[in-house]
Amino acid sequence: MDRDRRPRLAVWKFASCDGCQLSLLDCEDELLTLAGAVEIANFPEASSAVLEGPYDLSLVEGSITTAHDAERILKVRQQSRHLVTIGACATSGGIQALRNFADVNDFVAAVYASPHYISTLATSTPISAHVTVDYELHGCPINKEQLIELISAFLAGRKPAIAAHSVCIECKQRGTVCVMVQGQPCLGPVTHAGCGAICPAYRRGCYGCYGPMETPNMAALGREWRTLGASPRDIRRALQTFNAAAEPFRKESEAHAD
Amino acid sequence: MSEDCRNRAMSQNVSEPATTSSDGTALPVRAAAAVISRDGLQALIDALAADHCVLGPTVRDGAIVYDEIAKLSQLPAGWTDNQDAGRYRLERRADDALFGFAVGPESWKRFLHPPVETLWTARRDNDGFSIEAPSVTRRKFAFIGVRACEIHAMAIQDKVFLAGAYADPGYGSRRRDAFIVAVNCAEAGGTCFCVSMGTGPQAESGFDLALTELHDGSRHDFLVEVGSDEGASLLSRLPQRRADDADLEAAAAVIAQTRSQMGRTLDTDGIKDLLQTNANHPRWDDVAARCLTCGNCTMVCPTCFCTTVEDHSDLAGATAERVRKWDSCFTLDFSYLHGGSVRQSGSARYRQWITHKLASWIDQFGTSGCVGCGRCITWCPVGIDITEEAAAIRAHPTSGGQHGGT
Incomplete structure (x- = not known):
């Protein structure tokens, strides 16, 4: 990688509430520094200016609940040098994985007036069930301080100081x-x-x-x-x-x- | 605190714990003990507050914790703690004793050896980078209500942090400056076993002043013993009277009664060899089936000293800092060597903790690492009992086995 070039950041959304990527926008005091340290190349929640890949760091929010998303995550992986999943949906399937314990068609029939418009998988699965994930940041939602730590560690080429204990x-x-x-x-x-x-x-x-x-x-x-x-x-x-x-x-x- | 006192405190605090009397009775209190009233205790707090951060027991969140105090009314008058394995409940006493409880959720460790401490900060500048020591606000602590087991725990941590070539300066200054007001226990908790460990219930050294609460229907005051020149100096400024034989006998009776009330016992006879030769005992798998590997026992232990170091850098790459945090031998990272953790199983991690605490600590520091405070028993969410686990190994020792699996 060109040492003078800022790493390119992308933020992706799959089945989720947006709360975790919102944590990035919540980093108000650090946002300008972040924008100076990385090139925010693809972050639709923050900017409609979306630059093409490849990306150095992809933050992936959300779980895989549709056949379309199961395809899309493969393309995200192909464009990403490092792929980090953020939040409970991306790391474990999220609250929507309650469908895994029942018949999703029953939920669809109970919720939607025209169930035949809904095309969804029987399960909600984490990103790691579909592609190789380089790091997982846990939480519902994630802790924005840990997100900053993660990105800072990425920029410095060090291991994030994030504990996995109780x-x-x-x-x-x-x-x-x-x-x-x-x-x-x-x-x-x-x-x-x-x-x-x-x-x-x-x-x-x-x-x-x-x-x-x-x-x-x-x-x-x-x-x-x-x-x-x-x-x-x-x-x-x-x-x-x-x-x-x-x-x-x-x-x-x-x-x-x- | 004068330089003399600082030196005095250092030599006193690092000294070996005094031996307990061989016949198991309370030692006679020293001559020249005094008696102070509750007003006298308030005067003691006031005098200390002039140049110390005064910490003592107080009720918070359904427990008796150590926190800043200024007034006698903040002490847990009339409260006691009902403790058992994995269980703690605050209860009302029939009287209004100020120190009528055992020990709380956390020891004085959190003040002398804080859970999170920044070691240094580095800043990038034109010439490369510069390293700054953390800005330290030197607050001298005064601890009110330190139990005998906790004094022994401090002496054990002194060996860890101050002995040898690489003393910890932060710990050293906090420790040297601390004014210690001990309290002889009038109530043993359900998980206490200081008598087994030879660490209580009477404070025999390592304090500036030691109190025994004398409380019956006719009186409510405190016998005060002096453990240092600074303690003597402070006592001389308090309203007091000289203790008479009846006071000394009353104090001895309090301690003798506590000694007879221990909630637990631990047989320490040959325990070093016992644990070090039973690395493959089936009990380790038994306890691992119950152990949450959550680390609570190590956090609440007044002698557990292990830490991890985290390096942080900021987004701009302009500053970095190194932070030390309490760690636990129950985490995987604790024993992470190249390629992975060498203690993968709960069995290996519990065995490591108890064997270090009760056996290899003796090899390393010359004393047991356990002072019998019972916190690891009470504050284990599933009530694993160190005395019970040691007894189980003793009941059916296996032959050989100094090296167990991971």
Whole structure:
């Protein structure tokens, strides 16, 4: 790569709510610096001026839910030197992966007046199920500070300082008293760090927005939730949210039948 | 704090913990002890606040935590903690004791060895780059209510951070400047086992002043013992009276009662060899089936000292910084060598933690790494109990096996 040329950034959207790419626009204090450090070549949410590829860094938001998108992601990969997925949809299939647990035609029939207009796949799958992904940034939504860290690391050619351990370690870093030991079911011990342990700081159990941590012991957590009084339905519903199709969450949720 | 006091504090704090009495009873308190009232305790806090950040126990988020205090009313009067494996509940006491609880969720470690610390910042300039030390606001800490186990934990961390050729200057200055007001425990928690570890419940050294709360229907005041010149100097400025035999006996009775109330026991006889020769014990897989590998035990442990270092650079490539954060031997990154983590399984990681804590710590630092505070038991979300795991290994030791799998 020409050392004087700014790396070219592209931001892509698949099945998603746009919240994660909006995190990039939320980086208000850093936006001008970012625009100086990279060439924002393809970011339709920010600018209608779309430049052709190839791109040095592609940020991919959203999951694959249509045959059209399953084709499109291949083309994105072909044009991208580095491909990073951002957010729960892109990394695990997102909330829309609840379809994976039922018949998508039933949902379509229940929601749309003319279901025959809808062309969709039976499942919502993460980008990594379709193409090689160089790095995954977790969260629903992602943490904008981690996004800046990711891009800064990319620009410096270093590894992002982003931990894959439990949320518990973030709770302890900020001095939050453990809500689970005080009797409240919490997904923190099996959930990937990154949010800064927001919910326990407000005396609520973790919702698992960042998906499974590096070595989640789901069965042990499930047993403890039962001990704390959670019903099988409570456990299933807690695990079947934004990261429902992440394999450890999916498997444990299905182990708790009524 | 004068330079003399600084030197004094250093030599005192780094010294070996005093031995406990061999017959298991509380040692007699020193001569020249004094008695102060609750007003006297407020006067102590006021005097310390003049040039210290005063920290003590207070109720927050359903727990008794260490935080900044200014008034006696912020202490957890009439509260106690009901602790068991994986369980902590704040409960009302029948009286209004100020220190009628065991230990809280986190130790003084978070002040002396903070969870996140910037080590340096680098800025690009015309000549290349320059490195700046972090701007440090030197706040001298005064800790009110330090338990005997916690004093031993500080002495253990002193060996880690201050002994040898590469002392940690930040820790050193915070530690030297800290004024320590110990409190002899009047209540053992359900997960306490300091008696097994020889670290409590009586504070015997390593403090500036030590309090024993004397509280019955007829009185509510504090026996004060002096542990340093600075402590003596401060005590001399407080309203007080000289302790008499009845005060000393009352204090000894408090400590003797706490000693008899330990919620847990740990048999330390030959524990180094026991753990180091049972690396392939089936119990490791048993505990791994329960262990969340979340790292909570290491975070709440007052002696666990491991950190990781993160390097950050900004978008413009103009500044960079190196940040040190608490790490845990339960994360994969902790044992990441070229190609991957060498402790992939929960079995390997739990075994590493307990074997280091109770056995190889002795090889490394000359003492156990455990002070029997019970935090790892209470604050484990699934209630894994270090005393129970050690006992299980002891009950059915396997022969040989110094090297286990990953």
